[in-house]
Amino acid sequence: MFVFACAGCGSRLTVPLSQVALPTHAHQKYGNGIRLPVLMESGTFAVEPEPWGPPWRRWEEVTPEEATARGIHAAVYSLSDGAPGSIVIAPGDSRGMVFLPEEGGGYCCGLAWGDGPNMACEACGVPVASRIDDCSLWQAVWLAPDAVRRLPADDTDTGTGTGPGSAFGSGSGSGPAPLGWAELLADEYGTPPVEPVVSWASARGMDHWWSWSPQWEAAAGQALAHMLAASDGRSVTVPPGLTSEVFRRALDALLPAVLPARRAVLAGPGLPAPGPDADMLLVPMHPQTGELWSPADAADPPAPVDQVDRAAAAYRVPLPFGVWIRMAYPEPRLRLPAPGAIPAGVLRDDPPAPRPRHPFRIDSGTFERTLVRLPAVRSDWLHDILENLTHHMCAGLF
Template sequence: MVVFACAECGAVMTARVARVALPDHSGQKYGHDLLAHLLRPGTYAVDPGNGRPWQPFEPEPEEHGVRLLTYRITGPSNRIAIAPGDVRGTVFIPERLGGCCCGWDGQYGPNLACAKCGCPVATRVDDCGFWQVVWLQPDAVRPVAVAVALAHLLVISAGRRVAVPEGPVAAAFRRAIDSLLPTGPPERQLVLAGPGLSPTITDIALVPKHPQTGEVWPGAAGTVVPLAADVWTYMAFNDDRRLMPAARGMPAGVRRDDPPPLLPHTLFRPDGRVFLSTLERLAPVPQPWLRRIFDLVRDRPYMDPFS
């Protein structure tokens, strides 16, 4: 499961949610009644979309001095759907709430802003005939599951430096390890482990959690660091290659059916609040070295590498 946070300030935007398939009826508009929620609480889905957010049609010719401008009710590619009750820390944008019938349909673009920094982050849809849903903007939020894994890794390290494999794992963990653990040669080794990978584990295993039950992958021996399944899958199997046909561009949907993983558009910055709350749960009476790190991050929540 993951929590989504504001990409601008790091404030938590959602409850803990697990990914499910996008319902086939997500784009349906039916009747004049108030419909139910598109998704069950505690879940989220990703819509590949068509990549044309809120584009206006060509204006209609002026009639009696009035020009009518209509909008497509759609959104950007890879927007994230969640149940309205799972939203946290948002406020409405008043100027984007007009022109509807029994609620809001999102025709004017994102109508929810981060309560902390004011950045538009999502669109609430609850007008008659529409399935009730909140669409998170893919470039305005980011998943923070890795912050939980970072806290687990830190506790397991016992204050000794940990080596991490190159690639996505290093991008997610190395800056934090450099900031929080002592300098010097690594004394422990973090290894990706899980279904489809080598069973050889020399020290600490970074393993997936079941996307529905949260159960930690049972095949790893020794010390394990659990990680959200979708994040683990990207780290384990993505090679960052960009496939390109010999001529023209890549047709939509050629690479695979699923949308690409939700990745930060800047250097990865784990969420400090999630990190601290996980540390408190894992080590309610921390050792002195861990307490120093806790106090440092608590007193300087925007220190590198945290958001």
């Protein structure tokens, strides 16, 4: 467990927090006028390793050498010139900070990125963070990496911290080891694919409708970019059911019907070992570490060595664990033991989940951010997809 303190005066700015992986939807902008919930779970923080936040530079101002050094392989609208290592927390976990109204941005329905931090240390007045809660943005507090320092939660002397900007440092408060895949599989319920979306139009929050989950749309954007990059320009098949409903329309529209098709399958803890003909594995990311599940992580029953080697050669497509588990195990599992099974011939009396009003659409922003960071985007056909992204949005794919 760690706390973050002001680098200027040492005042503590957060409650004790545990580090988790940065959510795939951290930088998502969803819809128009939508009231999104808090990004981070209470008691957690995540680190953005890339520069993020103001000031921003237009693509025309970035040299090819600088773009390559930052891992950007295709043109984007703008790049952040901020410091790498921004720390994101839940707003309710912040302490000892006050707003700087003159530095705020947004103001459509709340606060967004302005020209710099819009929150200051209450003790010394140094700007330390940006509160984000404008419409269509995930609510969060982003701590400026050069204005805070990370301390073990049990360290009562703020002067013994790891130093300004050391968001990646370790200490005696690192906490327990990450959960194993089997433990995650037993405890994780997953992210529902469909959920009510609320608009700011109603002060009482009554203006809502059932829609595809924003988290699912962002996860699909990341995964689709990897699937296209690994396709070699050939068609891709995916498992039937929910996985097909998420990816099938986009894959059929963006890839030519070139055979033999490449095969993408779900793989991960608790699932059978993927067959030798799998070209891509849709695998979960560990929610605490961000690491991808590997066929070598399969424990019981162990697969033959040659089968593991073939599966290890397949391209691993990342999915957030909460999304992956609902694709791999579509039926929600009871969180508490039930006293018995439903008798034969008795139908369930709970209503089915409401259906969205439109087919699944992939988050274009997450898709673009992922694809431009994959070297395969340099190919002409993938570059054309980026160039025609607005057209694909109008067609309802994104």
